[in-house]
Amino acid sequence: MTCAPCVGAASTTTTTRLSPYCAPTPVPPPDARDSRPTLISITGSARTSPARSPRLTAAELPFLAPAIPVPGTAYRSGGATADDPGRLPLSELETVMPNHPPGVSRETRQGGDLTSAARRISLDLSVCSNRLGPPDSAVRALESFAAERYRELGPPPYGAEKAYLAAYAAHLDVDESQLLCGRGVTEFLMIFGRLLQSEDVALVTPEYTETMRQFSHAAFYPPAIGRQDCIEHRNERLLQAMRNHRYVVLSNPNNPQGLYTNTATLLEACHQNPNCTLVVDEEYIEFQGPALSLAGADADNLVVLQSTGKTWGVTATRAGILWTRDTTLHHAVQHQLPAWPLSLLDITVATAALVDNEWAHRILPRVRHDAQALEELLRDRFGEAVIPSNIHFRFVHLEDPDAVAEHLEDYGIAVRVFDGAVRGRISGMRVMTPDTAKEFDLLKDALATIPRRLRRGTTSNFRYPGKSVLETIPAATTPFQAQTT
Template identity: 25%
Template structure:
């Protein structure tokens, strides 16, 4: 550590979910899709691999065009990056000059990025029911970033409520991180054309089966997109590789598959919610591909008990949510095994 810049000496990096190196785990800890990519996506990756000696198209024109058509915006209102994490990092570098505000329980990278880039952060506690009270943000003059639906709580806000926040101060930027919006949330993308101070960030990691490909996007008016392009082209114009770009294009073109996977995920989520409630769990209403649950036994005890039985879920060692587990929605068979295993654990002597 002797060469570490002292400005970063207190930095606590983001801790990703465990990625086991064996195939014998049921993996419900990182909110990946339960389904593989469409066959055409795999074919597109293989085809793109034949030209890996060449740099990818830095403009990502084909993918930008397809995504803009799908989202109903112009190509100049789209920005693409190496996962939404890269885009969020660019936002923190370039769009937080007056500081940033976000909830105390939300996506962990927000606090990491604020410290990494030396940005003053106002961290606002969630309400007792773990929901976001937007009224508390009304007087803040810096940038506001909200995950909607929020993670790890799975709770979403209606678009109208966030739009009111956007309208209150046109000089204040509001960034909405919509990583999970396809699973039941209400997107702010249709309103970008009307508000210059609104930026929406999305990802292909969850609903599009491309967590391993690393592809994200932002939607905003041209001035905001140009800022992100300036940062990207000052950092790495080729951050989205050719195989990922080809996969993203093929995924957008495979809409029936995308919609079928979404429908099945929502159905399995509903089944799991009821099954867990029957076991005595409190399950927060979810608009995501995961559930945030509190059981008859603390999450700090259930997490290792499940791991010992080859089921991975996510537990956060934070005072307000240490009794909860975040459980990704897997296949129906995986969720049936989870429920059966939890039932066995709960009936064992504690």
């Protein structure tokens, strides 16, 4: 029996998936994508794209960066290779350059991953989860469950997710039948990555790491070379992508920059491009402000993803939702979800947090206020390299972000580093907002001693002629495809 999640490293002929649970199985190498069987379109006959002009080439559209493999580059994808028979943890599933051992570069660590940090970290500003969470109500719900409902841990949680769906439907003021729940936004991104692998997809980059992993086969629309990204430039690329592709994926507010496009602009883009479906990751929308979600909007070519993890400070629970009015797409995703989409403990904690409106109304304005203080603090040190935003973190363009991060680690502070050397990345660091005066003072002291040579910001961007952070996942037959072929 073959274990589908097992992935292997590239070879000159075939790639081999290795797992303790299955025998080696040959699958096509990453560079032979065109030879793979084409998956049936998930859109069916109900939404057939009309004939359109030939796709623009990279020369005609400078935003498009081709995915050209770099000779000598080792692409780690979690499986065994001839040079490295060991499996890499999920946090290290990144592009690894020659002579660059895995687990060393800060670039390979996602926010909150301190497992390979060389120094003792006392202030983790790399993670984007609300540091003022979780709500007391969520903690009490967990304590009550442990004391009074622990026997419910025995049987499978049949229908338990209905409580979470009902709470989210009320929160968004949408029809519950248009919602699906899963293990956070990440699970839905993984599902779309599989369903749309043979579809015409574009990303407006820079983008969330997991999104670029799952859609490494997509066309990337990065900022123009030499131009610092901004809301207007991001919207230009969004409209360009929607005119030329069948699906476009973006986060709003953006991760890692924090740029936000208003709902009117996104809805107008959907209405102007009815043959393109827009998938919007709204993980950070509550930080931007209340009642800003696109969920419930009058658009059939729109998908909205959200979760309770970051806003309510319960990221260790894995719970989120998908909203869409596209019934074909809704059913396709539903077929990819397990019979019990959420654990009972995740449902208990996440639902209690979600319905605590008093906590959200009290805490989120404070987070925005403190984040503005963070922006001012960073601007004192880095000037215009700091991207203005209204959410809970700030991004700083830097020529040498790794050296700045190393300096901050000397003070026990961790930040999220992006080295700009991977397709879809820009060079800089993302800093989460401290939540106490003591933490602000620690960060201020650390910033004050950064050498002048490390304070240089950069607005330049360049194409990286390599793969995205992960090669594409091999195509696999899904229940949806099986019943539509």
